[in-house]
Amino acid sequence: MSSTHLSIGDLSRATGTKVETIRFYEKNGLLxxxxxxxxxxxxxxxxxxxxxxxxxxxxxxGFSLDQVRALLTLSDDRSHSCAAVDVIARAHxxxxxxxxxxxxxLKTVLDQVIESCHCNIVADCAIIESLAPASQGS
Amino acid sequence: MSSTHLSIGDLSRATGTKVETIRFYEKNGLLxxxxxxxxxxxxxxxxxxxxxxxxxxxxxxGFSLDQVRALLTLSDDRSHSCAAVDVIARAHxxxxxxxxxxxxxLKTVLDQVIESCHCNIVADCAIIESLAPASQGS
DNA sequence: CTTGACCCTATAGCGACTATAGGGTGTATA
DNA sequence: TATACACCCTATAGTCGCTATAGGGTCAAG
Numbered sequence: 001m002s003s004t005h006l007s008i009g010d011l012s013r014a015t016g017t018k019v020e021t022i023r024f025y026e027k028n029g030l031l032x033x034x035x036x037x038x039x040x041x042x043x044x045x046x047x048x049x050x051x052x053x054x055x056x057x058x059x060x061x062g063f064s065l066d067q068v069r070a071l072l073t074l075s076d077d078r079s080h081s082c083a084a085v086d087v088i089a090r091a092h093x094x095x096x097x098x099x100x101x102x103x104x105x106l107k108t109v110l111d112q113v114i115e116s117c118h119c120n121i122v123a124d125c126a127i128i129e130s131l132a133p134a135s136q137g138s
Numbered sequence: 139m140s141s142t143h144l145s146i147g148d149l150s151r152a153t154g155t156k157v158e159t160i161r162f163y164e165k166n167g168l169l170x171x172x173x174x175x176x177x178x179x180x181x182x183x184x185x186x187x188x189x190x191x192x193x194x195x196x197x198x199x200g201f202s203l204d205q206v207r208a209l210l211t212l213s214d215d216r217s218h219s220c221a222a223v224d225v226i227a228r229a230h231x232x233x234x235x236x237x238x239x240x241x242x243x244l245k246t247v248l249d250q251v252i253e254s255c256h257c258n259i260v261a262d263c264a265i266i267e268s269l270a271p272a273s274q275g276s
Numbered sequence: 277c278t279t280g281a282c283c284c285t286a287t288a289g290c291g292a293c294t295a296t297a298g299g300g301t302g303t304a305t306a
Numbered sequence: 307t308a309t310a311c312a313c314c315c316t317a318t319a320g321t322c323g324c325t326a327t328a329g330g331g332t333c334a335a336g
Contacts, residue, residue, distance in 0.1 A: 009282065019283085024324060039332045041283055054270045061251075061269075062244055065323070075266045082263035086255060089265050093248040100241045103234050106200055110231040113199075117224060125220035127227050128213045131199075132192045147313065157314085162293060177301050179314055203292070 005035075005043040015052050022052065030055055030069060063092055143173075143181040153190050160190065168193055168207060201230055 012019045025031040031051060034044045051072070058068045067088050074085050116126040150157045163169040169189060172182045189210070196206045205226050212223050254264040 007283080018325075020325060021323085023284090028323090037332095039283080041332075050270060057269045059323090061248060071266070071269065074260055075263075075270065078259070078261040080260045082255065082257055082260045082266065085260065085263050085265050086252070089248065089252050089255075093245060093252060096241050096245045096248060100238060100245065103238045103241070107231060107234045107238065110199060110227065110234060114224070114227050114231060117220065117227075119220055121216070122212055122218045122220045122223065123216040125213075125223050127223050128209070128220065131195045131209065132188060132213065145314080156294075158294060159292085161315095166292090175301095175314095177314080179301075197292090 005037075005045070006049060008042050008044070011044055011049055011052055014049055015056050017052060017056060025052070025055060028065065030065065030072065061092075062096060063088070067092060143175075143183070144187060146180045146182070149182055149187055149190055152187055153194050155190060155194060163190070163193060166203065168203065168210065199230075200234060201226070205230060 006014075008019050008022055011017065011022055022031065026033060031048060034042045034048055037043050054072065054075070055068055058071055059065075063071065070088055071085065074080060074082070074088075113127050113130045116130070119125050122128055144152075146157050146160055149155065149160055160169065164171060169186060172180045172186055175181050192210065192213070193206055196209055197203075201209065208226055209223065212218060212220070212226075251265050251268045254268070257263050260266055
């Protein structure tokens with residue numbers, strides 16, 4: 001591969017993204033199709049590397065691929081208002097916040113259930129009992 | 139459906155589980171195959187309802203289907219030691235704990251990113267910038 | 277000239293459902 | 307009796323974000 005072009009393996013190493021994942025991003029319209037070498041290898045420009053880095057960072061922050069797609073589109077129009085960016089980021093933060101709360105109340109219940117078990121056999125197990133509070137017909 | 143047998147719709151309403159999900163549980167070995175009516179409708183016993191309730195409670199607590207399967211097997215052998223139950227429950231709690239921590243640090247970053255944005259256009263947007271820190275080639 | 281690292285496409289699998297297509301059953305009412 | 311309608315059936319494909327596999331082609335070094 002020439003000095004100015006990068007192979008898919010180069011992008012993979014540079015961003016810590018699996019090769020298959022890069023092809024997956026291309027197929028799903030997140031990464032534009034690069035040129036090809038004579039041997040039909042993908043030949044990326046530095047711009048592709050930037051874009052892939054962007055995608056990875058956004059994914060690391062938990063944005064969905066749809067959100068990443070939207071962020072990429074917005075970031076391409078540099079004169080556009082960034083209000084839409086803010087909306088996406090805040091929606092995602094709210095979602096994360098909600099998940100944290102859900103998991104915290106879940107953990108509270110799990111803690112209670114686990115702590116209540118001081119038994120030896122399943123017939124007396126408080127964990128099992130908490131799952132099947134009605135009389136055990138099965 | 140006779141007075142002692144329940145239709146799939148009955149189980150659905152009683153447990154708040156979609157009909158398709160009940161069939162899915164059956165196909166995946168969580169719920170035993172019920173008898174059938176003359177018209178080939180599933181005819182459930184009360185024991186099925188108990189089992190489905192168990193599954194739903196465990197799922198609500200975030201146990202995976204594999205974990206639920208294991209818990210069901212354990213709960214069927216009522217004379218068995220409940221140590222294995224404890225192991226599954228604690229493993230799941232630890233997992234939930236880890237997820238909470240991950241999401242909390244994620245939220246911290248998202249908060250910082252969102253708070254840092256006081257701009258009007260994408261070119262100056264701190265959110266976009268935090269995603270693409272290198273010079274924008276694309 | 278062969279080895280081995282790398283690349284290609286196409287397709288199937290994961291988990292836990294959900295949705296759809298294309299039918300059959302059972303009951304209440306006109 | 308006809309028909310409308312709620313309910314049930316099976317089989318298959320779709321969701322999300324990859325990951326893995328099969329079955330090949332390319333390219334540089336030894």
